[in-house]
Amino acid sequence: MEKLEIIMKEQGGKHIGIIRVQGDLDIKGSDILLEKMMKLGDEGNTHILVDLGKVKFIGSSGLGVLISTLQNLRKRNGTLKLLHLQDGVMEKFKITKLIREFEVYGSEEDALRSFNSPQ
Amino acid sequence: MEAKIENLSEELLMAYEELNLFYDLSHSISSPLDFENTIDLILNKALDIIEADKAAIMVLDELEDHMRIMRGWKSGHWISADPSYKMNIEGTILSRAIQAKKGLIVNDITECPKGISPLIATTSLLCVPLHTKNKITGVLTLGDRKGKGFTSKDLKFSSVLSGQAALVIENTRLLEAYFEKIRLEKELEIARDIQRKLQPPPPRNFQGYDIAALSIPCIQIGGDYYDFIPLTNDRWGIVVGDVVGHGVGAALLMATVRSALHILSKDTSRISDIFHRINHMLIHDLGGEKCLMTLFYGILELRNRRLTFSNAGHDYPFVLRSSPSTLEFLESTGTVMGMFDNPVYDQSELQLHPGDIIFLYTDGAVEARGASGEQFGREKLYHLVQRNRYLTAKSLIDKISNEVVAFSGSRLMDDDLMLAVVKVSN
Numbered sequence: 201m202e203k204l205e206i207i208m209k210e211q212g213g214k215h216i217g218i219i220r221v222q223g224d225l226d227i228k229g230s231d232i233l234l235e236k237m238m239k240l241g242d243e244g245n246t247h248i249l250v251d252l253g254k255v256k257f258i259g260s261s262g263l264g265v266l267i268s269t270l271q272n273l274r275k276r277n278g279t280l281k282l283l284h285l286q287d288g289v290m291e292k293f294k295i296t297k298l299i300r301e302f303e304v305y306g307s308e309e310d311a312l313r314s315f316n317s318p319q
Numbered sequence: 320m321e322a323k324i325e326n327l328s329e330e331l332l333m334a335y336e337e338l339n340l341f342y343d344l345s346h347s348i349s350s351p352l353d354f355e356n357t358i359d360l361i362l363n364k365a366l367d368i369i370e371a372d373k374a375a376i377m378v379l380d381e382l383e384d385h386m387r388i389m390r391g392w393k394s395g396h397w398i399s400a401d402p403s404y405k406m407n408i409e410g411t412i413l414s415r416a417i418q419a420k421k422g423l424i425v426n427d428i429t430e431c432p433k434g435i436s437p438l439i440a441t442t443s444l445l446c447v448p449l450h451t452k453n454k455i456t457g458v459l460t461l462g463d464r465k466g467k468g469f470t471s472k473d474l475k476f477s478s479v480l481s482g483q484a485a486l487v488i489e490n491t492r493l494l495e496a497y498f499e500k501i502r503l504e505k506e507l508e509i510a511r512d513i514q515r516k517l518q519p520p521p522p523r524n525f526q527g528y529d530i531a532a533l534s535i536p537c538i539q540i541g542g543d544y545y546d547f548i549p550l551t552n553d554r555w556g557i558v559v560g561d562v563v564g565h566g567v568g569a570a571l572l573m574a575t576v577r578s579a580l581h582i583l584s585k586d587t588s589r590i591s592d593i594f595h596r597i598n599h600m601l602i603h604d605l606g607g608e609k610c611l612m613t614l615f616y617g618i619l620e621l622r623n624r625r626l627t628f629s630n631a632g633h634d635y636p637f638v639l640r641s642s643p644s645t646l647e648f649l650e651s652t653g654t655v656m657g658m659f660d661n662p663v664y665d666q667s668e669l670q671l672h673p674g675d676i677i678f679l680y681t682d683g684a685v686e687a688r689g690a691s692g693e694q695f696g697r698e699k700l701y702h703l704v705q706r707n708r709y710l711t712a713k714s715l716i717d718k719i720s721n722e723v724v725a726f727s728g729s730r731l732m733d734d735d736l737m738l739a740v741v742k743v744s745n
Contacts, residue, residue, distance in 0.1 A: 260612075261563050263563075264609065296655045297651050297653065301654075
């Protein structure tokens, strides 16, 4: 992974943690992502949007981190949504059938607006 | 004149003591395993020549501002290392010596703002950092010099001793790290050997089929695996799995799933039931994001050439049909294992014909990276299998693995590589 950036935005009275990932979500990158998401969670954030627009590769470790975080957030009435999936990454989500677990958006505006509805 | 002679004799005596010290140390360090003797010798020299009541070698702990006593002498008794005892040195004279990177003398301990442990000194203290090439690893302390305070000559001699102690400690640490590395490598080799035995070459008595498989872990052991399980004379289980990550954790998980699959497949013939039970085991016995795995399991009826399978999120194996030469994908019938409580795992059936080829692989094959970071890709794999379809199963596997390794070039493979081929004979 080359870069990971976290921005907080307000949407419909909710704090949304937007994580922009750049580079591969391999074993090492996934560990970094997990650490950042756990930190966000520890700070009380339950709504996360992960922007994978600059991720060309996601390994099973990356999928594991995203799905387990989604499950943990759901238990706290929160959620994790995905933004800008590139073809290779989308293919991985389809092969593993994990795509149906996530809400995936093509634009940040739509993704943020979706947090308005009750989760 | 007399004073000059006295000074000269003192310097001569000091030089003699230094020479004597190096001589004794060179004998003591003849074996790297004499570490404790050498440390004792250094402390003994300090005690004898400087005539202190206490001496200790203390090392910095991983926890900042804390030190542990490695070995010490206090009023006629040795103090051995106590792993549970850590001394907070924040703001003490020891911390000041480390920060200043030079030896310090305090001849009236009451002047120390934070005091010092009575283990180290009660009246006067001399403290010299242990320098290695790049860092300070600890301190040599001398406490309560008999009769008088410490002098600059004591400090000079102690610096020689601390230099030797630092060297011995660093060399021993490096040696221990080296031995630990050798030990871990041996253990990994044992684990690798076990894993190799868990993936024997495919059976040869597979009547009417030509079979080959290959597994190359990217590090010593990995989480990819294939298996051919004899169920009856006419039915064989064909397995390909990929556990998240690499190394010992992934290999242990793989071995657990393999055992479960062997036992369960003798119990029940419904693959979707087997998958539910393995998924349950992964979630309830293990759990967490490190338990994700993909698994393909097919039961091949040899005579009928029928394949029944379930695919839990594994990279689609495919069948290259003989006529017409088309690809048919054995798509996922459910999601990955180890993540969801009650996933749906369906099963599908497929009729095979003479000349058909089943090709199974893990993602390491298609996600291998080329020189500029591009992936090998599924299309390239499909194309290669189609172009080399008339090779034997073994030659086909070798051809594909050579292509993947050549594509990766001098780069180390990032993932395990697993390939398996089942050719239906004509």
